[in-house]
C-alpha cells in the first residue's frame with residue numbers, strides 16, 4: 001500500500017507491506033533502501049517474499065521514484081533523517097535495515113545516529129569509506145554531464161553496474177532500469193551525486209557496531225572493487241561477509257536467489273535471543 005509523508009516540505013513515498021505471518025514475527029520489521037538512480041521497485045520480489053514473515057517497509061529516497069527533491073544536496077545524513085521520519089510515522093522503533101549501494105551509505109548514516117533503532121543492518125554492494133579524491137573528481141565531471149543531458153550518464157552508468165558477462169543476459173532488466181532512471185529530474189540526480197561525493201568515512205560505525213552487520217559484495221562488481229572492499233569485513237566481529245560469484249553491483253538481479261537467501265539468514269541472525277549481558 002502506498003503512503004506519503006511530508007519531510008522538509010517534500011513528499012516522500014513509501015510502502016508498508018503487512019505481515020501475513022502468524023508465527024510470532026508480527027512486530028519484526030525490515031526496511032529496504034534502494035541505490036542511486038533506482039527506486040523501491042528494485043525490491044518488489046524481495047519485499048513480496050519477505051512480507052510472508054515480516055513487516056516490510058520500502059522507501060523511495062529523496063529524488064527517486066515518487067519522492068520529491070529536497071534543496072540542492074541530498075546528503076546521506078539528511079536522507080537518514082528522512083528514513084527516521086518514515087519509521088516514526090509508522091511507530092517503528094526497531095528494524096533490520098538493508099541498503100543497496102547509496103542506500104547502504106544512508107543505512108550507515110542512520111546507524112551512526114540511531115543504532116538503537118536497528119536490530120542489524122546490511123550493506124548490499126555498499127561500503128563505509130568516503131570517496132577518494134579521484135572519485136570526487138569523477139563525480140564532478142559526471143555532474144556536469146548530467147546538467148547538460150542526464151540520459152548520457154544514465155545510458156553509460158546503468159549497464160556498467162552489471163558484471164561484464166551478465167550484460168546480455170539481463171538486457172531487459174537493464175532497459176527497465178534505464179527507463180525508470182530516465183524519469184528522474186536533473187536536480188534529483190545532481191543532488192544525490194553531490195551528497196555521495198561529500199559523505200563521511202563511516203568505517204568507525206562498522207568498527208564499533210553493536211548489532212549484526214552483513215556486508216554483501218559482488219566478486220565482479222565493476223564500480224566497487226571486491227578486493228579493495230573485502231578488508232572492511234575485518235573491522236569487527238559483528239560483520240559477516242557474503243561474496244557473490246559472477247555478480248556485479250546488482251545482486252538482486254544477477255544473483256537473486258542467493259542474495260535473498262543471505263538476507264533471510266541475516267534477518268534470522270538479527271532476531272536470535274540475546275546472550276546474557278547483551279543489550
Ligand code: MLT
Pocket residue numbers: 034035036037100101102103196223
Ligand atoms: C549506487 O549504485 O547507489 C551508486 O552508484 C553508488 C556510488 O556511486 O557510490
